Amino acid sequence: MKKNPYKVLGIKEGASYDEIKRAYRELAKKYHPDRYRNNPLADLAEEKMREINEAYDFLMKNAGGSYQYQTGYEQSYENSNASQSSHSQQYQSQQQTGSQYQSGYNTRYQYEDETELERKVRMFINSGNLNEAQRILDRMQARNAAWYYLQGLVFLRRGWYDRGYTNIQKAVNMDPTNFEYRNALNNLNQQYTGYRQNYYYRNSYHNNPDMCNLCMNLWCADTLCECMGGDLIRCC
Amino acid sequence: MFGYVEPDKPELKIREFDVFRGYYCSLCKSIGKRYGQVSRLSLNYDLTFLYILLDSLSTIPASGRMQRCMVHPLKKRFIVSSNIFAEYTSDMNIILMYYNLIDRWKDDKNILAGTGALAMKRAYKKAKKRYPEKCEAIESHLKHLTELEKNNCDSIDEAAEPFASVMRELFECGYIKDENERKTLGWLGYNLGRWIYIIDAYDDLEKDAGQKAYNPLISQYGYKGNGDGIGDFRESIKEKVNFTLTYSLSEAEKAYSLLGIEKNKGILDNILYSGLIARTDRVLRKRGRENEKESV
Numbered sequence: 001m002k003k004n005p006y007k008v009l010g011i012k013e014g015a016s017y018d019e020i021k022r023a024y025r026e027l028a029k030k031y032h033p034d035r036y037r038n039n040p041l042a043d044l045a046e047e048k049m050r051e052i053n054e055a056y057d058f059l060m061k062n063a064g065g066s067y068q069y070q071t072g073y074e075q076s077y078e079n080s081n082a083s084q085s086s087h088s089q090q091y092q093s094q095q096q097t098g099s100q101y102q103s104g105y106n107t108r109y110q111y112e113d114e115t116e117l118e119r120k121v122r123m124f125i126n127s128g129n130l131n132e133a134q135r136i137l138d139r140m141q142a143r144n145a146a147w148y149y150l151q152g153l154v155f156l157r158r159g160w161y162d163r164g165y166t167n168i169q170k171a172v173n174m175d176p177t178n179f180e181y182r183n184a185l186n187n188l189n190q191q192y193t194g195y196r197q198n199y200y201y202r203n204s205y206h207n208n209p210d211m212c213n214l215c216m217n218l219w220c221a222d223t224l225c226e227c228m229g230g231d232l233i234r235c236c
Numbered sequence: 237m238f239g240y241v242e243p244d245k246p247e248l249k250i251r252e253f254d255v256f257r258g259y260y261c262s263l264c265k266s267i268g269k270r271y272g273q274v275s276r277l278s279l280n281y282d283l284t285f286l287y288i289l290l291d292s293l294s295t296i297p298a299s300g301r302m303q304r305c306m307v308h309p310l311k312k313r314f315i316v317s318s319n320i321f322a323e324y325t326s327d328m329n330i331i332l333m334y335y336n337l338i339d340r341w342k343d344d345k346n347i348l349a350g351t352g353a354l355a356m357k358r359a360y361k362k363a364k365k366r367y368p369e370k371c372e373a374i375e376s377h378l379k380h381l382t383e384l385e386k387n388n389c390d391s392i393d394e395a396a397e398p399f400a401s402v403m404r405e406l407f408e409c410g411y412i413k414d415e416n417e418r419k420t421l422g423w424l425g426y427n428l429g430r431w432i433y434i435i436d437a438y439d440d441l442e443k444d445a446g447q448k449a450y451n452p453l454i455s456q457y458g459y460k461g462n463g464d465g466i467g468d469f470r471e472s473i474k475e476k477v478n479f480t481l482t483y484s485l486s487e488a489e490k491a492y493s494l495l496g497i498e499k500n501k502g503i504l505d506n507i508l509y510s511g512l513i514a515r516t517d518r519v520l521r522k523r524g525r526e527n528e529k530e531s532v
Contacts, residue, residue, distance in 0.1 A: 039490060041420055041491060045494060084365070161479070161483045195485055
């Protein structure tokens with residue numbers, strides 16, 4: 001059964017194009033595959049993303065258009081069409097580049113002397129079979145950058161972030177030119193700062209100036225002015 | 237080790253705060269009804285969060301009424317009416333508390349803990365009868381934890397694993413029928429448990445260093461001595477602990493957003509996006525509960 005696209009995007013029925021777009025952008029950011037890398041719930045996030053994309057495409061084609069029929073239908077429809085296709089293209093292209101990276105790495109590794117074992121480890125990590133991946137890693141002889149990277153990935157998937165971070169950092173230090181390792185490290189840091197900077201916490205009282213602060217500042221300014229012979233606030 | 241999961245009170249709406257307290261009271265009442273008055277003392281905020289979370293997965297709106305209760309006899313309060321999840325969380329609360337008391341009794345022969353454990357033994361047996369598999373799993377995790385502590389485990393990841401697994405066990409509530417939801421809840425619980433364990437370790441650095449008790453952070457980052465220079469040590473590992481804690485929370489938040497909860501969204505969002513990180517910052521800045529009023 002198909003879900004109600006408005007519900008999927010969390011908006012009122014008959015929402016305008018702008019509202020739909022805003023809701024879509026918000027949700028796409030929330031469930032973006034980059035955020036769920038190394039997360040055991042990645043498949044669920046992907047499914048959610050697909051749902052959101054479908055709902056968005058559907059609304060952009062149908063409901064949004066008919067709702068805005070009277071108010072400059074042609075124009076807004078064209079606009080939304082353009083942006084819609086660019087949106088989903090963007091998302092698709094991101095996905096494609098993602099898989100291109102992966103396939104690129106895979107092929108490169110096959111040409112270079114990447115062992116069969118590493119390929120297997122990757123496979124097991126992707127399928128979520130961490131114990132098997134760990135067993136192979138333990139069996140491997142070389143402790144090169146690739147090994148530390150893969151070990152780091154296994155730790156991250158397990159929820160052992162301290163060791164995961166250390167291992168990936170080590171991989172980057174050993175092979176600073178490798179794009180994949182650096183990318184993984186950046187992603188870790190991004191998740192960390194991303195959570196700290198969510199709108200809820202950032203906009204709260206924790207670091208906002210409050211009324212007390214304001215009065216204090218005014219009073220200080222007034223005192224300073226009076227020092228210099230002037231006056232900012234007459235009554236005090 | 238308990239009571240770290242709490243809302244960021246100044247950010248809550250008054251209505252939301254009433255509902256939050258309504259859930260808390262409901263859980264407290266449910267424990268009292270099922271396990272006797274003494275057991276009510278064992279309730280904590282972590283389990284209240286679990287109760288709200290589980291209850292919010294169903295779409296039936298929370299109902300309740302103004303009631304009096306023994307603890308606050310003077311004023312009537314809004315109390316959410318009890319349901320299957322209240323019963324489940326109160327059972328889990330009893331089990332967890334009992335293990336906690338036993339552990340403290342064994343560790344440092346704390347008379348209070350010993351008496352408490354004795355008083356709660358009957359309640360525990362009753363709860364165990366209801367959830368034998370859960371108890372077994374939790375017991376084996378905690379046994380593992382005792383072993384790690386005995387061997388002075390020098391990895392915070394490894395040391396946090398058993399308690400995180402206990403929390404995963406609690407969050408994977410059997411009354412949630414959808415398998416994906418259960419899995420998501422489990423991951424949320426795991427990361428929250430990990431966060432609780434590590435933040436507790438950081439909070440207790442001074443105490444553990446003074447008593448030469450086991451503390452995973454002391455073992456991993458090699459602090460030697462008995463209390464001198466612990467402040468510098470605390471500062472030196474702050475960034476690393478900060479990363480681990482915040483990353484665990486970010487993973488918990490990812491799991492939470494996959495649940496797509498609408499009911500009680502204000503309260504849960506507040507806890508996940510603000511309460512936990514505010515708490516983290518307070519502990520990192522070593523402003524524990526004693527200074528809470530000031531920050532409010």
